[in-house]
Amino acid sequence: MNWEQLLSTQRYRTGKIAKSNGKSDLRSEFEKDYHRIIGSASFRRLQDKTQVFPLDKSDFIRTRLTHSLEVSSFAKSLGQNIGENILTYKKDPSFTVQMKEDICNVLQCAGLIHDIGNPPFGHFGEDAIREWFRDHLHTLEYHGRSLDEILTLQMREDLYHFEGNAQAFRLVTKLHYLVDDRGMNLTYALLNTIVKYPVTSLDIDSKSRDIKRHKLGFYHADEEIFREVETATGTNGSRHPLTFILEAADDIAYKTADIEDAFVKGFVSYAKLYRELQEMETLYAQPRSSFRPAAKLKELYGRAEDMHVEDPEEYAVKNWIVRVQGFLINCATYGFTSNYDAIMNGTYPYDLFHGTFAERLMDLLGDLAFREVFATETIYRMEVSESVMINYLMDRFIGAVIGYDDKEQELGTIDRRLVSFISSNYKRSYHFHAQGKSEAEKLYLRLLLATDYICGMTDSYARRLYQELTASVY
Structure with a gap:
């Protein structure tokens, strides 16, 4: 490549490589x-x-x-x-x-x-x-x-x-x-x-x-x-x-942010984070010059105490997140540049943190977030409620679009109203791309039409629509 x-x-749309036209833009x-x-x-x-x-x-x-x-x-x-x-x-x-x-x-x-x-x-x-x-x-x-x-x-x-x-x-x-x-x-x-x-x-x-x-x-x-x-x-x-770089940026963002959000919400404590980082450093030796996450967290806590910060744990965790992000950016940079030829040849099969101490740290952050946040009763209760809403919306809108655009039978009264909720842009796209297609392809595109609509919903809209359709609120 x-x-x-x-x-x-x-x-x-243009079908050709864009070139400067010398205008003011x-x-x-x-x-x-x-x-x-x-x-x-x-x-x-x-x-x-x-x-x-x-x-x-x-x-x-x-x-x-x-x-x-x-x-x-x-x-x-x-x-x-x-x-x-x-x-x-x-x-x-x-x-x-x-x-x-x-x-x-x-x-x-x-x-x-x-x-x-x-x-x-x-x-x-x-x-x-x-x-x-x-x-x-x-x-x-x-x-x-x-x-x-x-x-x-x-x-x-x-x-x-x-x-x-x-x-x-x-x-x-x-x-x-x-x-x-x-x-x-x-x-x-x-x-x-x-x-x-x-x-x-x-x-x-x-x-x-x-x-x-x-x-x-x-x-x-x-x-x-x-x-x-x-x-x-x-x-x-x-x-x-560039996909490798985008993926690394996504990993850095969500794995560090999940810990910070979990700390603010009370799922992960300073003591818990410090203890797990210490255990990781004990298990996995690293070069002397390498970034030491547990030591850095403790150092930041000590600095906060010296500065008489009101909440030294919050100061330490939030500033530690910033330091870790910088460390991971450096590791991802090394991961790309040290594997440059394989990436450009299309033969590199891993992410940019593979085989580095950063990989151990990323695994720990992900595992900690899963154990202390995602696998808790609080989140499970939320997800059960969310599944009820998603399943209901899928039931109603998939059921409605199956018979949409069917010349042999008309939609029922309720299904017509449900289909009317779907974005006119999405329905226009369906009709444009369904032209000349087989019945199986049209059916497939109609199923995607329903998921297109549901995926376009915000959390609040999905909940509000569910409540309206089930007559839960007025």
Whole structure:
């Protein structure tokens, strides 16, 4: 792979590489992407979508929007570090200063939209949608045949492996109505960067040593545009190199933020964090010059006491988070630059923290958050309530869209009203892409139409709609 092709400015609508036209707009194509994103309703909706704690009343706790802003910031910083390293050490003679600026802009945009397709209620919402399809696809019928019998294998697997990452690609390429049915019409470099798993649902292997095969990257419905993107950028089955950087930025953001949010909410104490960090340092020896997280946490606590800070534990944990983020940015930079040739050849199968002390630290932070937050009764109670809402919405809207656009029979009174709730842009996209398709393909697109609508909901809207449809509130 080469950077000139990887940083393709081609767009779906124009079908050609954009060039400067000498007019007053001096923005690069990737800077134009940035303004398209932040001006979109889909991006604004992230302010009311769960990161960890759904429907939280606190102004401090992160949402998908604040998380995405953090990922965007870390991704751009990593791009600056890595781009400068490539230039300084002449790792690639064709790499230019302009390319460094371009990868920073692409990564900044990618951070903003990497979670834009996620349904309400965080990752649990994804799980609930997958499980709904696995439980119901074989029980629902269309003209006397079960849905799983009508759909092709790939269509079924798409639904069984529903994935927010694939939904993000779908949203920005088709569902966001800007000028026509080609979505935000973003550059191909950016589109390829957000696809963490460049495989179909038939090629998923969660046990593969190559992380690019662990989940679904794009739906069958969107495969044609993805193939065009990967051809234009020259990845052809491999991960885009910038995807590794985006993934590292996402990991840094959520694993450190989950601990900070958990501390503020009272799930994780200073003493608990310090004790677990000490145990990790005892188990896993590290170079003398390496960052020592337990020692740094204790040092910050001592500093807070010396300064007579009112809450030295809060001071220590919050400042420790910042120090850890800097350490992890350095580790990810090393992970990319030390494996540069393998990444550019498409043969590197791991994340950027693989084989480093940072990997141990990231594992600990993730495990601690799971044990002390995600596996607690408080979160379980929230998730049970969320599953009731998601399942109800799936029941009603999937049931309604099955018979939508059916020339042989009309929708019932309630189903017509339910379909009327769905965004006109989404229905316009369905009709545009259903033209000339088989009945199985149209049915598949209608099922996606329902998930498109549900995924576009904010947490508050999903709860309010559930309450309205069940006559729970007036």
